[in-house]
Amino acid sequence: MTKSQIEKFAVGYSSYPTDCVEEVLKITNFDEDVAREILDNKEKTLAIWQNGTIMIDGVTLCCGYDFAEDAFSKKINIGYCPICGRKIKI
Known part of the structure; x- marks a missing residue:
């Protein structure tokens, strides 16, 4: 995606x-x-912009690491992506 395409896409999200x-x-x-889904949610957008990442259905958005069933276990505290080390904010 070129810089001009990114700028054109960003016009729809002038608050960022x-x-x-x-x-x-x-x-x-x-x-x-997927970008629209995230940008429509202020909390997710800020989490990513602050050099963090989010999980969608147990998979980190940054690297695609799948925590499988561990992501839904309350006994395990998942705080960082094991591949890139970004903090999982949501």
């Missing part, structure tokens, strides 16, 4: 700086549908 929108797009591998 362009570099924030770009970071979300990079983490989602430029999947615009």
